Structures are given as C-alpha cells and as structure tokens.
Amino acid sequence: MKPFSFRLSLSTPFIAAVLALLSLSAIASPAEAQASHRIEAYYNQLMPTLRAAGQLSVRERDRRFSPAITSAFDIGTMARLASGPAWSKFSGAQQAAVRDAFARFLVAEYAHQVGDYSGESFVVDPQTSPSSGGGEVVKTKLLQPGGRTVQINYLVRGGRVIDVYLNGTISDLATRRDEFASILAGGGGADALVKTLRERTESLLAG
Numbered sequence: 357m358k359p360f361s362f363r364l365s366l367s368t369p370f371i372a373a374v375l376a377l378l379s380l381s382a383i384a385s386p387a388e389a390q391a392s393h394r395i396e397a398y399y400n401q402l403m404p405t406l407r408a409a410g411q412l413s414v415r416e417r418d419r420r421f422s423p424a425i426t427s428a429f430d431i432g433t434m435a436r437l438a439s440g441p442a443w444s445k446f447s448g449a450q451q452a453a454v455r456d457a458f459a460r461f462l463v464a465e466y467a468h469q470v471g472d473y474s475g476e477s478f479v480v481d482p483q484t485s486p487s488s489g490g491g492e493v494v495k496t497k498l499l500q501p502g503g504r505t506v507q508i509n510y511l512v513r514g515g516r517v518i519d520v521y522l523n524g525t526i527s528d529l530a531t532r533r534d535e536f537a538s539i540l541a542g543g544g545g546a547d548a549l550v551k552t553l554r555e556r557t558e559s560l561l562a563g
Contacts, residue, residue, distance in 0.1 A: 391492040391512040392482045398428035398517075399478070410472045415561050418467035425466065430516040431459045437518070438532040439549070442540050450546035457553035461560075468560040476500050487511055491518070 401424040409417055435458045436443045436451075446454065476498060484492040491513030498506040511519040519529040539552050 389482065390515060391484050391494050391510075392480055394428065394512055394515055395480060395494050395496070395510060395517075398424055401427075406470065406473050409470050414464075414467050414563060417470065418464050418561060421467055422463045425463050426459050428517055429462070430514065430518045431455055431462070433513075433516075433518050434458070434529060434532075437529055438536045439540075440533055440537060442536075442545065446546040450550075453550045454546055454553075457550045457557070461553045461557045464557040464560040468563055474501065484512075487513070493521075495524070 402421060405412070405417060405420040412420070432455050435455045438458070439446070439454065443451065479497045479499065481495040481497075484494050487493050491511055494510040494512055496508050496510070498508055500506065506522075507524040509521040509524050510517050511521070519527055521527055536549060539549050542548060544551070
C-alpha cells in the first residue's frame with residue numbers, strides 16, 4: 357500500500373480508517389454498541405471495493421464508495437459546522453449546494469487517495485466515551501505493517517459520524533473549518549465555496 361500522508365483534512369482518517377478489518381469483542385452498553393456497530397457496518401460496506409481498489413479507476417471507486425460514506429457521515433451537520441457563522445447567511449438553496457458539493461468532494465478525495473490495499477488491521481474499542489457536546493466517541497487503532505499504530509477516533513451522534521480525530525485529539529472538522537474560512541474570506545460567499553469544492557472534485561476524479 358502507498359504510504360499514508362497524514363494531511364490534516366477530513367479525508368485522511370476516512371482513508372486510514374477503512375484500510376482494515378474490525379474487532380468488536382467486549383460487551384458494550386446499548387449506546388456504545390450502536391456507535392461501534394455503525395462504524396462496523398460502514399467498514400463492512402466499503403471493504404469489498406477497498407480490496408479491489410487497485411483494479412478500479414478513481415471514478416469507479418468514487419461511485420462505489422459514495423453510498424457508504426454519505427450514509428455513515430452526517431454531511432449536513434459537518435458542512436454547517438465547517439462553514440461556521442457564514443452558514444446562517446447562506447440561503448436555503450446555497451446551503452443545499454454546499455452540502456452536495458462537500459459530500460461529492462469528500463468521496464472524490466477518498467477515492468483518489470485510496471488506490472491499493474495490503475492487509476492493514478483495524479481495531480475498534482467497543483467501550484466508547486461520552487462527548488461533552490453529545491454523542492459517543494468511538495476509539496480505534498489502525499495497525500500498519502511494520503508495527504506502526506495510529507489512533508483514530510470518531511464522534512458519533514444520532515447514529516452518524518460528525519467528526520474524526522487523528523492521533524486521538526486532532527479534529528479534522530476544525531481543520532476543514534479553517535479551509536472553508538480561507539475560501540470564504542476571499543469573497544463570493546457560498547457560491548465561491550461551492551465552486552471551489554466542485555473544481556477540486558473534478559481535479560481529483562481526473563487523476
């Protein structure tokens with residue numbers, strides 16, 4: 357498998373997280389089980405395509421990954437939080453456009469970067485931790501060949517992921533908020549954000 361470049365973006369943990377198999381053995385509470393099982397279902401849905409990634413084009417990986425990613429992650433909440441205060445100034449149509457462009461970009465970025473699979477293992481701790489803002493934090497470890505271990509945690513609220521923490525603490529949603537703020541600061545508001553996301557998506561799918 358190609359080395360991971362742990363760039364601080366939402367897609368990085370998505371990529372790392374699915375390069376694996378799950379282990380859910382301990383007894384968990386109903387809330388914990390729901391959160392852990394949601395991640396497990398997500399992985400199980402992605403694994404067949406992941407194993408065949410080397411034989412698929414970027415656009416084919418994008419097509420196959422889209423249902424799992426858009427179902428497991430609360431794209432609407434993530435887009436709103438990433439947009440920050442500017443979100444309330446977007447019209448309803450603009451909010452919908454940002455959500456759609458954001459979802460397409462995340463899937464395309466994932467499909468672009470995942471091009472091979474070599475048997476990494478992924479362990480999910482069934483004992484979750486409550487988040488101060490609500491929801492459950494699902495703790496996971498990515499075990500890479502050579503003995504490297506990467507901590508990747510998921511904030512699951514209402515049965516869906518709204519944030520991912522690399523090394524257990526680095527919020528990718530916060531990083532994405534900075535990216536969005538930079539785009540919005542250049543003027544153009546929601547329309548500029550949508551345009552940028554769509555352009556990046558097409559660039560990723562072309563590769």
